[in-house]
Structures are given as C-alpha cells and as structure tokens.
Amino acid sequence: MGSEISDMLLEVRDLKKYFAIKGGLLRKDVGAVRAVDDIDLLVRKGETLGLVGESGCGKTTLGRVILRLIDTTEGEIFFEDTNLLELKKDEMRKMRRNMQIVFQDPYSSLDPRMTVKKIISEPLVIHDVSQGRELRERILGLLEKVGLNPDHLNRFPHEFSGGQRQRIGIARAIALNPKFLVLDEPTSSLDVSVQAKILNLLKELQKELGLTYLFISHDLSVIKHMSDRIAVMYVGKIMEVADKDDLFKEPLHPYTQALFSAVPIPDPHLKKREKIILKGEVASPIYPPSGCRFHPRCQYAKEVCRQEEPRLLEVREGHRVACHLVK
Numbered sequence: 001m002g003s004e005i006s007d008m009l010l011e012v013r014d015l016k017k018y019f020a021i022k023g024g025l026l027r028k029d030v031g032a033v034r035a036v037d038d039i040d041l042l043v044r045k046g047e048t049l050g051l052v053g054e055s056g057c058g059k060t061t062l063g064r065v066i067l068r069l070i071d072t073t074e075g076e077i078f079f080e081d082t083n084l085l086e087l088k089k090d091e092m093r094k095m096r097r098n099m100q101i102v103f104q105d106p107y108s109s110l111d112p113r114m115t116v117k118k119i120i121s122e123p124l125v126i127h128d129v130s131q132g133r134e135l136r137e138r139i140l141g142l143l144e145k146v147g148l149n150p151d152h153l154n155r156f157p158h159e160f161s162g163g164q165r166q167r168i169g170i171a172r173a174i175a176l177n178p179k180f181l182v183l184d185e186p187t188s189s190l191d192v193s194v195q196a197k198i199l200n201l202l203k204e205l206q207k208e209l210g211l212t213y214l215f216i217s218h219d220l221s222v223i224k225h226m227s228d229r230i231a232v233m234y235v236g237k238i239m240e241v242a243d244k245d246d247l248f249k250e251p252l253h254p255y256t257q258a259l260f261s262a263v264p265i266p267d268p269h270l271k272k273r274e275k276i277i278l279k280g281e282v283a284s285p286i287y288p289p290s291g292c293r294f295h296p297r298c299q300y301a302k303e304v305c306r307q308e309e310p311r312l313l314e315v316r317e318g319h320r321v322a323c324h325l326v327k
Contacts, residue, residue: 009045010180011076014039014074015074016036017072017073018032031286033285035058037235040312041241043214044229045179046210046212047228048228049214050244051214052231054259056285060184063101065077068092079180099178100173101183101184102166102170103169106168111157115155116143117139120175121175124139124175127176138175145205146174146201147167148164163190163197167198170186170205174205180211182213183214183215187199213226228243229242229244232259239323240256240319241320242319246316253323254300261274261275280296290306290307291306291307292306292310292322302324305324305325310322
C-alpha cells in the first residue's frame with residue numbers, strides 16, 4: 001500500500017453524494033437518491049483508471065463530484081496532498097487548472113454561439129495564462145495537437161462532425177496543461193471508426209503530456225483498450241478494482257463475472273466463458289437493498305449477503321473485492 005500512496009495523484013475516501021427527493025405541499029425532504037455511496041478510490045500518476053458499470057450506477061456523478069462540479073454530501077477528495085473539499089472558491093478555481101473534463105456529448109458541451117478560437121481560448125483567458133499573439137499561437141498549437149487545422153479557428157461547432165467537435169472539446173480540456181482528466185464516455189456518441197481515432201488521440205496525448213485519466217464508460221471493449229486498472233461500479237458502490245489483465249482473466253465478484261461474460265473472446269484457442277444472464281432489475285439507488293447491493297440478482301447469495309454490507313478488501317496484490325464469498 002505504501003508504494004500506491006507514494007505515486008498517488010488522486011485519492012477518494014468515504015465519498016458520498018445523495019440527491020434529496022422533495023415531496024408534499026411544503027416540499028420537504030422525503031428521501032434521497034444515493035448516487036455515490038461511501039466510495040474509496042485511488043488513481044496513480046500517469047495511469048488510466050477505467051470506471052465501468054451499467055447505466056445509472058453513478059459513474060458520471062462520481063466523476064463530477066471528484067472535480068467539484070457537483071457538491072459532495074460527505075467524504076474527502078485528495079489531489080496530491082490537497083483536500084479539495086477544504087478549498088475556498090478562489091483556491092478551487094486555481095486548482096481547476098490541474099483538473100479538467102471531456103464530456104460525453106461533444107455538441108451540447110460546446111457553446112454554439114462561440115467560434116473554435118473563443119472556445120479554446122476561454123480557459124486561457126479566464127486563468128490569465130496568455131494573450132495577444134501568444135494566445136493565438138497557443139491555440140494553433142492545441143489545434144495541431146488534436147488533429148485540426150488553422151482554417152477551423154473561426155468556425156462554429158455546428159459546422160463540424162461529431163469527431164471534430166470532440167477534438168475541440170479535448171483541445172479545450174488540455175489548454176491549461178492539466179495533470180488529470182475525467183473522460184466521461186467521450187466516444188459513446190460517435191461512429192465506431194471515429195471512436196478508434198479519438199481513443200488513439202487520447203492515448204497519444206497521455207503519453208506526450210504525461211496525463212492521468214479517469215475513463216468512464218459502459219463499453220467493456222473500450223475500457224479494456226484504454227485502461228491500466230479498472231474499477232467496477234454497481235448502484236453507487238465499487239464492487240471490484242484490479243489491474244486490467246487480472247480483471248479480464250479472472251473477475252472475482254459475481255457482478256463483474258456477469259458483465260465480462262458477454263465480452264467476445266477473439267482467440268479461438270481460448271476457452272469461451274459461459275454467458276451469465278442476470279435476473280431481476282438493477283437495484284434502486286433510492287431504496288437500495290440491505291447488505292450487498294447486488295444480492296437480489298446474485299445466484300450465489302447467502303444470508304450474510306442479505307444482512308451485512310461487504311467491505312472492499314484486498315484479496316490479492318492489487319486486487320480488491322467487495323464480496324463475502326471471495327476470500
């Protein structure tokens with residue numbers, strides 16, 4: 001664990017985000033959506049941590065809470081040695097130079113009234129990084145990095161394809177030379193051929209700029225291609241965390257096993273996994289089950305699973321699982 005702490009860039013401890021549900025004539029709190037519920041997570045410098053799970057499990061909320069785009073209900077978020085939740089507004093504004101996000105929809109995340117030049121220059125101007133000729137040269141350099149050309153400077157988002165718009169979003173995200181990027185399903189709305197180009201671009205930029213990624217996706221093939229380690233999330237909880245190769249070779253949590261059983265194995269000489277069909281519906285984050293959140297759908301569930309919530313424990317070196325049945 002000591003080596004993990006020494007190369008840690010981001011650490012999340014006991015993080016919770018509950019969205020209040022209001023009802024009645026007086027609009028009082030009558031419940032809460034437990035979107036992120038008591039999560040511990042560590043991201044190492046220079047790695048890509050993949051975050052995977054079914055739609056609605058809280059992946060996007062977790063990414064935005066980490067960047068403080070959404071207020072936290074409880075917990076701690078450490079970026080290097082700084083607790084982000086203790087920073088005042090002005091201090092957090094300075095910290096944002098180190099932490100950026102690339103959104104899922106490259107169209108709605110770009111202001112349609114702004115040219116590419118204004119979109120990319122906005123963070124540079126806000127943080128007073130450069131101006132005048134230096135600003136223009138910097139914007140041109142960013143366009144070149146993401147595979148666009150100077151002719152695009154004065155065009156508007158609607159004049160570009162989806163892949164080009166995402167390149168603009170990436171250029172904006174790396175403009176301030178950040179250390180950490182949250183990539184929130186950055187290719188899910190793109191054609192397959194365009195997806196590959198954007199993913200390769202992200203890999204090249206990571207290598208060139210020394211970036212660290214939290215890569216959020218529900219697509220396991222994309223997660224496998226991009227990640228060094230993978231965290232599996234289910235209804236606001238982390239179920240399993242391990243190195244990519246270990247997790248794909250031998251997933252230990254029943255939920256992870258079910259997710260990965262649907263992934264095609266390209267090598268005909270390797271034994272194919274039996275596809276696991278999950279029964280029942282995804283648990284509600286408003287009324288989560290007692291004990292393990294996954295137990296109503298788990299074919300191996302025992303009484304302890306229904307009564308006691310499992311802790312996320314290291315069962316092998318670098319492999320952590322939240323399951324009573326895994327020792």
